[in-house]
Amino acid sequence: MQHKSIMSQIGPLIMLAAGLAFVFGAVASLDLGSFRRMGSGAFPLLVGGLLSFLAAIGLVQNLRNPMNTKKGDPIAVVGVVGGVASFAFLTPFFGVLPATAIAVFATGSAIPGFRWPFRIALAVGVAIGVWLIFVRGLGMPFVAIKGF
Amino acid sequence: MELLSNLALGFNTATSASNLFYCFAGVFLGTFIGVLPGVGPLAAVAMLLPVSFYLEPTTALVMLAGVYYGAEYGGSIASILLNIPGTPSSSVTCIDGYPMAQQGRAGIALFATSVASFFGGVFGVIVMVLLAPRLAEFALLFQPAEYFSVMVLGLIAASIVSSSGVLRGLMMVCLGILLGTIGVDVNSGDARFTAGIPELRDGVSLVVVAMGLFGISEVMVSLRGATQSYAGQSVRGRDIFPTRAEWRKSFLPALRGSAIGSFFGTLPGTGQTVASFVGYALEKKISRNKAQFGNGAIEGVVVPESANNAAAQTAFIPTLTLGIPGSTTMALMLGALMIHGITPGPRLISDHPDLFWGLVVSFLFGNFFLLVLNIPLIGLWVRLLRVPHYYLYPTVIMMICVGVYGISNSLTDVWATLAFGLIGYFLRLFHFEPAPMLIGFVLGPMMEEFFRRAMLLSRGDPMVFLERPGSAALLGIGALLLCATALPLKSILQRLMPRT
Numbered sequence: 001m002q003h004k005s006i007m008s009q010i011g012p013l014i015m016l017a018a019g020l021a022f023v024f025g026a027v028a029s030l031d032l033g034s035f036r037r038m039g040s041g042a043f044p045l046l047v048g049g050l051l052s053f054l055a056a057i058g059l060v061q062n063l064r065n066p067m068n069t070k071k072g073d074p075i076a077v078v079g080v081v082g083g084v085a086s087f088a089f090l091t092p093f094f095g096v097l098p099a100t101a102i103a104v105f106a107t108g109s110a111i112p113g114f115r116w117p118f119r120i121a122l123a124v125g126v127a128i129g130v131w132l133i134f135v136r137g138l139g140m141p142f143v144a145i146k147g148f
Numbered sequence: 149m150e151l152l153s154n155l156a157l158g159f160n161t162a163t164s165a166s167n168l169f170y171c172f173a174g175v176f177l178g179t180f181i182g183v184l185p186g187v188g189p190l191a192a193v194a195m196l197l198p199v200s201f202y203l204e205p206t207t208a209l210v211m212l213a214g215v216y217y218g219a220e221y222g223g224s225i226a227s228i229l230l231n232i233p234g235t236p237s238s239s240v241t242c243i244d245g246y247p248m249a250q251q252g253r254a255g256i257a258l259f260a261t262s263v264a265s266f267f268g269g270v271f272g273v274i275v276m277v278l279l280a281p282r283l284a285e286f287a288l289l290f291q292p293a294e295y296f297s298v299m300v301l302g303l304i305a306a307s308i309v310s311s312s313g314v315l316r317g318l319m320m321v322c323l324g325i326l327l328g329t330i331g332v333d334v335n336s337g338d339a340r341f342t343a344g345i346p347e348l349r350d351g352v353s354l355v356v357v358a359m360g361l362f363g364i365s366e367v368m369v370s371l372r373g374a375t376q377s378y379a380g381q382s383v384r385g386r387d388i389f390p391t392r393a394e395w396r397k398s399f400l401p402a403l404r405g406s407a408i409g410s411f412f413g414t415l416p417g418t419g420q421t422v423a424s425f426v427g428y429a430l431e432k433k434i435s436r437n438k439a440q441f442g443n444g445a446i447e448g449v450v451v452p453e454s455a456n457n458a459a460a461q462t463a464f465i466p467t468l469t470l471g472i473p474g475s476t477t478m479a480l481m482l483g484a485l486m487i488h489g490i491t492p493g494p495r496l497i498s499d500h501p502d503l504f505w506g507l508v509v510s511f512l513f514g515n516f517f518l519l520v521l522n523i524p525l526i527g528l529w530v531r532l533l534r535v536p537h538y539y540l541y542p543t544v545i546m547m548i549c550v551g552v553y554g555i556s557n558s559l560t561d562v563w564a565t566l567a568f569g570l571i572g573y574f575l576r577l578f579h580f581e582p583a584p585m586l587i588g589f590v591l592g593p594m595m596e597e598f599f600r601r602a603m604l605l606s607r608g609d610p611m612v613f614l615e616r617p618g619s620a621a622l623l624g625i626g627a628l629l630l631c632a633t634a635l636p637l638k639s640i641l642q643r644l645m646p647r648t
Contacts, residue, residue, distance in 0.1 A: 011578030015319045022326045025341050036608030040333035040340055043596040044326060051322035058315055070577045076371040077573065080364060080545060084566045087549045088559045096553070100546050107542040110371055114538040122539055126546050138202050140554040 008066040012058035019055055022048030079110020095146040096134075101127040151277070154505045161506025162513055167210050170203065171510050174211035175517045178218020183226060183529045184540060189219035190477050190583070191366055194358040195544065197484060198551035205488035206503045210510040212484055214517075216477055217460045220420060221265045221518055224453055225529045228257045237420035237456040240428045244441065244448025251444050255388035255526065260446055261453045262522045264402050268454030269515035271406035272413060272461025277508055279414070279462075280497065284469040287494035292602035293612050297622035299595045302472040303588060304626040305415070312581040314633045320580055324588025325595065327352055335600065347560050354483040355552060356561050357589055360568020361582040362476075363548045367541045368573045388526060390446065398450045401431050405451035409458030413474065414465050420456035420475075427455035461511055468492050468504060471594065476583040479590040486590075 022044045026032070030041025083103040090099035101123040108119040134140045161167060174196075181192040192215050200208035223238035228245035241261070248257040290298070303325075307317030330341045331351030342348040390398070405427040412423035431451045432441045441448050463474040464481075471492040473479035485492050490500060497504045522529070552561045572582045606612035614620045 008578075011316075011575070011580055012319075014578070015323065015580075018323060018326070022329075022341070030338060030340060031336065034608060035603060035610070038600045038603055040336045040338040043599060044329045044340065047322050047325050047329075047592075051319060051326065054315060054319045054322065058319065061315065067579060070579070072573075072577050073368070073372050076368050077570070079371055080368045080569065081566065083542065083545050084364065084549055084562065084569070087546070087553075088562045088566070091553070091559060096550065100550065103549065104542040104546055107371070107545050108538065111538045111541070112372065118538075122542060126543050129543075130546065130550050134550055134554055138199060138554075140202070141557065142554065 007069045008062045009059060010069070012055045012062060015058065016052055016055035019048045019051030019053075023052060075110050079107050082110070083107030091143075093146065095144050095148075096142045097127045097131055097144050098146075100130050154501065155277070155509065157501055158505030158507075158509035161206060161502045162210070162509035166204070166207050167506065167510060168513065170207050170211040171214050171514050172517050172521075174214025175218040175514050176521060178215035178220075179222040179518070179522065179525075179529070180218075180532070181215070182219030182222020183532050184222075184537070188223065189216045190480070191362050191544075192216075192219045193477050193480050194355075194362045195547050195551065197355050197358060197480060198555050200484055201487065201555055205485065205490055205500075206506050208484060208488065209481065209503065209507055210514075212481055213464070213507065213511065214514045216481070217265075217269060217457060217511075217514060218518060220456055220460050221261070221453075221522065222529070224261045224265075224449075225258065225526075226533060228261065228449070229254055229530060229533065237424045237459075238452070239421075240424040240452035241449055243428070244443070244445050247442070247444035248446070248449065253444065256390050256394065256446070257449050258526050259388040259523060260390055260394070260398060260449050262519055264398070264405070264450040264453040265457040266515050266519040267402045268406040268409055268457035269461055269518070270512065271403075271454070272410050272458035273508060273511045273515070275410040275414075275458070275462050276465055276511075280465045280469050280504075280508075283465060284494040284497045287470055290494070290618065291616065292598040292605060293616045293619040294622065296595060296598040296602055297613060297619040297626075298470060298472055299591050299598070301622045301626040301629075302466075302474075303584070303591060303595075304629050306476075306584045306587045308629055308633055312579045314630070316580050317584045320575075320582065320585040321588035324585035324590075325592035327357065327585070328589045328592030329596065334597075347558075351593075352564070352589075353555075353561060354480075354487065354590065355555060356564045357568055358480055358483070358586060359548045359552055360565045360570075361572035361586060363544065364565060364569025365572030365576060365582070367545055368569065369576065370537075371541050388523070394446050397437075398446055401435075401447040401451045402454040404431060405454035406458040409455030410462045412455070413459030413462030415474065420459040420463075423455040423459040424452035427451045457515075464507070468496055468507075469494060473587060473590065476586050479587045483590050 026041035026045040026048060030044070031039030032041045032045060033039025083106045086106045087099045087103040090102055104123040104126045105119050108114050108122060131144060135142055135144055162171070177196065178189065178192055182189065193212050196212065196215055200212055203211065220237060224241045224245065227238040227241040228249050231242050231246040245257045245261070248254065303321045307321050308314050328351070330348055332339050332349050339349055408427040408430065409420070409423040412426065413420070428448065428451050431447055432438060435441065435447060437445060437447070463478050466472045466474050467478045467482055471482065473482045482492055490496070490503065548565065549562055552565050553559060555561065575582060602612055603610070613623060
């Protein structure tokens with residue numbers, strides 16, 4: 001019960017922190033202006049204040065009636081992060097197509113029962129698809145394969 | 149006469165080779181994506197947004213609109229064959245569509261869905277042709293205070309329909325508005341909340357936010373369940389035609405569904421899901437055939453499908469004429485227009501008549517493509533459901549990465565998309581639905597502009613929002629909507645539709 005109560009407060013707490021960050025950012029580093037001629041910080045100050053207020057209501061509501069948080073799936077997160085990160089890391093070194101193939105393979109590794117021959121086939125297929133659609137079809141100025 | 153010349157202009161624009169091609173491609177891709185359970189029109193439009201930057205604005209919007217209503221139609225296929233709604237709005241179709249499939253009438257249900265969608269779509273287009281120019285003329289009377297208030301109303305409506313509850317919906321809207329303030333302020337030139345990062349001076353990219361929140365985080369949620377594929381029953385070509393009695397039973401319900409859908413589509417924040425639920429509930433109330441509902445009544449398939457397709461068309465009315473997106477998908481469309489340098493609003497029809505009327509006529513072509521494409525391809529969509537989903541998700545991730553990278557050849561954008569994906573994923577874990585955040589993000593900068601202008605014109609008097617009757621009425625409606633959330637709407641709906 002204690003754990004559930006703490007977990008359910010994390011969401012509104014994040015919102016409160018975000019709201020306050022914008023409020024303090026606006027007050028500390030931006031011009032608030034006047035009512036008539038509002039400065040660049042006035043609107044973020046108002047909306048940040050509103051968000052903080054709503055988050056405070058959420059906190060009180062959760063104290064009375066804690067909400068279950070959904071269970072995350074770390075392997076899925078690692079799979080997707082691994083895929084996107086591989087693409088972003090490898091593109092400057094090898095070009096878009098090899099990075100795509102490796103990223104597809106990496107993301108596919110997180111799927112249970114997706115055997116490696118099929119993963120390789122999908123990786124090659126998607127790389128060819130990317131070349132056909134984005135490079136040939138839309139003429140995007142990519143370095144498809146570095147050195148070619 | 150003026151209407152005819154406008155339609156002729158639209159016809160000229162819509163029948164250009166590229167517009168016809170992209171309309172067809174959009175409808176086909178949309179249906180393809182919509183068939184797959186879990187990937188709805190929002191993710192489909194988000195994924196294809198970067199592609200649209202390489203097209204002319206009209207062509208881009210024609211394609212994205214085709215994707216949108218194609219995905220809406222595609223969603224009904226999984227509903228009927230598997231009892232798994234491909235999109236939220238097609239969940240009502242499950243109620244009678246799936247029993248029809250169990251009775252061996254899947255082909256008839258799919259055929260009826262195609263025809264009803266076409267009917268609803270065309271009805272919605274007619275409403276759009278008649279209503280949009282009038283609404284735009286009326287909106288020319290709006291001053292900044294009214295614009296601000298209409299945006300507040302749209303954002304309240306978006307929060308209310310959020311499945312995570314109105315309070316969380318409002319928080320997400322505020323967070324979206326705040327994200328929209330990042331970057332250089334157009335009035336003063338001040339850099340706001342950029343933390344010294346030069347890439348942030350232009351603000352956070354809409355594509356990055358949309359792809360992260362709806363593409364990456366969606367895949368994170370669904371990836372581990374990707375081993376499943378669905379063994380739907382096969383459908384033979386000769387089994388798809390309804391009988392004459394079924395045709396007769398379907399006509400008036402399709403008309404009622406289209407009218408209800410057209411109405412709800414124009415209201416910001418309600419959209420197709422509410423339209424199809426209300427259409428179904430009303431049809432069940434007035435039908436002489438009540439007992440058949442829930443057991444495979446053809447009207448139970450025709451009404452929600454005609455309603456949601458009509459709503460999909462009329463949702464463009466507030467988006468294009470007021471600049472107020474009725475749904476998250478419409479917010480993306482709005483964003484796409486703004487990226488092309490076109491500001492939606494009352495002047496859009498007069499300033500860009502080729503775009504507006506070309507889009508309207510392309511809807512007719514798109515709906516026609518849906519009809520002729522889907523009747524012969526019903527078997528293909530059924531087979532598509534059997535393909536294991538583990539081929540799908542890694543492909544989606546790559547389309548997102550390459551699409552985002554392709555916009556400005558920036559890997560920083562790819563990293564930012566990943567960051568928004570993680571934010572979206574964790575927010576979902578804490579029951580914060582990301583859809584209202586995107587609407588807030590798109591409307592935020594415009595809202596701030598109108599707020600500041602209204603305050604300037606009123607010499608700093610905030611009462612201007614209540615003293616102008618139009619603005620006060622809009623804010624009043626917003627307040628009423630917020631109060632209405634205190635009502636036990638769930639139990640009212642359950643009383644209306646006890647068996648669903």
